[in-house]
Amino acid sequence: MKTKIFSILCTALILSSGCSKSLLDTKNENTYNASTYFKTQKEFNEAIIACYAVFNHGGMMSREWYFNFDLMSNDASPVAALVGVELALWDYSYSNSNEDLVFMWASLYRMIFRANLALKVMEKWVPKGAEEEALKKQYVAEAHWFRGFGYYYLVNCWGRVPLKMDFDASLRNAEPRANAADVWKIVEDEFTAAIDGLPVEYDDANTGRATKGAAIAFLGKALLTQKKYGPAAVQFEKLTKAPFTYQLDPSFDHLFSDDNHNSPEIVFAVNHKYTSPNTQYYMFQGWEGDDGKTAHTGRAQEYGFNDWYNVSVSSTQVAAFKYANPVNGTPYIDPRAAYTYYGPAGSGGDIDVCDHCSSGPQLYEDLEIWEDVPHPLPTTWRKYEPYEFQEKTEAPMSEINTHVVRFADVKLMLAECYIEQGLKLTEAVGLINDVRNRPSVMAVNYPALNQTNARTALRRERQIEFAGEQSRWFDLRRWGIAKETMNTENPPRPGKHPFEDKHLLLPIPLGERQTNQALASDVANDWN
Incomplete structure (x- = not known):
């Protein structure tokens, strides 16, 4: 499945990279834009695969994601090789221009943009038969799942964030910050909307896509984060019963091996695939270039003691x-x-x-x-x-999927x-x-x-x-003990800043403040 998803992914990425004005003005049927390309089931599927592609973009699971949350939570400690923006995550000197955090903000909104595009173009899709009817239901549900995923991490990390709930809103720069409670309501609604249309499982060719279980799990996570313990328990309990067949992997090692996509424990994981030495360093900032996008992760290389050892x-x-x-x-x-x-x-x-x-x-x-x-x-x-x-x-080439x-x-x-x-x-x-x-x-x-x-x-x-x-940062904040824990485990000293109340949320990126005038005046203390 990794190979199939990757080949579809490359086509989708070419589509989503944009066109010049001169190309959009032409009548040439061999050039496309969002309103002219999507016509068949194959192309609507590509719109959804383009959402999955974002998992390997800047700030996400190919690279920056693990640095962001392992360092901010003190799961990982820097060694001499680690410098710059990643070191700042650990010593709490990061600012609203930290590239790793800015990339994550941008990628989460890119995911939402692509989901909005998919929902818009599928409005005109008239399925041909029962099979396409079922696929349309699935693709629409996947798009809602992606919007839920994007806003789950945006509100969790930044609190009040702009809501862009349709394709036209995604194209506007000026959007005010919504109340966190309103964003959480959107998160709950999106995962709820996704549940009905997603399958319990896929065939081997599509393993790795969001399932009904993944939607239920994230709905539960959203409720738990808001301390809605009773409703959250109802969702988690569903995953312990039929029709779901999840079970703990007998081997802890297997969970973190190249073959971990076959683990019975996976509810949702990001697939990684290495294809070419020409693109092995594309995991930096999730680069998409002339050679396509390699979807591997750099973690093994960067964390490995016998490799880069950061x-x-x-x-x-x-x-x-x-x-x-x-x-x-x-x-x-x-x-x-x-x-x-x-x-x-x-x-x-x-x-x-x-x-x-x-x-x-x-x-x-x-x-x-x-x-x-x-x-x-x-x-x-x-x-x-x-x-x-x-x-x-x-060299960076790990295909071990990210749980x-x-x-x-x-x-x-x-x-x-x-x-x-x-x-x-x-x-x-x-x-x-x-x-x-x-x-x-x-x-x-x-x-x-x-x-x-x-x-x-x-x-x-x-x-x-x-x-x-990448779990502990969210756990400590949910439990209300992040500040005391971080300052005890990693106390302030020369070269190490204290964990302050402001660090409970990430700083709104400076670039967003400069381009979104509806948000610019709604940021306190040059942070959040």
């Missing part, structure tokens, strides 16, 4: 894996440590690499890269890395809903233990817990299970 696993993240045994209180290291990071003996991390290399396993501490490095050696990322199968990545929602997340979000309501605590602890009982993990289970202790267990579980998966 970040390590933060010391506080490593410490989270060490806690009191839930049953007898003795010191305990969570088994997922060895699947999440490499480290020296005693760190809990995997102590050797290349278990499946032709050259055979090597001790992490004996690797040449550490020859002149003082001990204790740093802990470095194992998740999303290929080092059990090859010594180096050599956005997986079934473990659903189980833990449902547990959170129960805990925060003070209801079904036994069921909540059972859901946490389900995740801990993954066959490759088998962590010690929690006994019965009161609400306070269940909340502590749930929060630790999310930090461990989703380390390096």
Whole structure:
């Protein structure tokens, strides 16, 4: 499916890149614009595939997304190679011109623009038969899902943002900021509108598209973020029953391998595909050029200790894996440590690499890269890395899909809903233990817990299970503990700014303020 989506994607990208005025004025039937191109089911499908393309644009999952949320949440720590806009994310010196954040804002609105275009052009589509009727229903639902996704992250990250709910609005620069409550209502409405038209699953050729389960999961996430625990639980509970067949992947490692698109745990993931060395560096800013758009991710190269090595696993993240045994209180290291990071003996991390290399396993501490490095050696990322199968990545070319929602997340979000309501605590602890009982993990289970202790267990579980998966920044803010946590884990000092109240939202991009006069005067303190 990755190959098929990618080939359709290239056609769609050519379409969505725009035309000069002279071309639009011509009568030549061999040139197209938005009003003349979309005529058949194939072309309407391309309009939807163009929305999926945005996942690999600037600020998104090919590159900046993982830096943005791993560094701002202290999941990852910079090493000497990290400089500039990414370093500013970690030390909280970023501004309204930070490119990684500006790219993300622009790409989320681009996703909404493309969804609006798809909805507009499909208004004229008269399906030919029952098969096309079903496809039109699906494509319309996908467009609503994309608008929900875009606004979910916009309101979550920036709060009050402009609403552009049709194609004409997408073409206007001047749009005022809407109240956050109104944006959240749009998010709920869009995912609700998507649910009915999306299939439970796709055939192999279309695996990776948004499903009914993905719409339900994001509706639940939107409700949970707003602390609507009861309604959120209703949505998450649906995903644990027929017709859905999600289950935890028996292998934690499999979730972060090249083959992870086959995992039964995926609710929604972004597909990555490497095609050509001509485009291997296109993941910088989501570049689309003459050679097309390669949809791989640069994460393995940039996070990998034996490649560019821009970040390590933060010391506080490593410490989270060490806690009191839930049953007898003795010191305990969570088994997922060895699947999440490499480290020296005693760190809990995997102590050797290349278990499946032709050259055979090597001790992490004996690797040449550490020859002149003082001990204790740093802990470095194992998740999303290929080092059990090859010594180096050599260039950005990872095809390991990026998880956005997986079934473990659903189980833990449902547990959170129960805990925060003070209801079904036994069921909540059972859901946490389900995740801990993954066959490759088998962590010690929690006994019965009161609400306070269940909340502590749930929060630790999310930090461990989703380390390096761009989850914690959203979790800490939802729980209302981001400021105290960040300033405790990563305290202010020379070269490190404090986490302030303003950092609970991202700064409105300076470029948006300069081009959107309806928004320009509605920004406080040069931030948000």
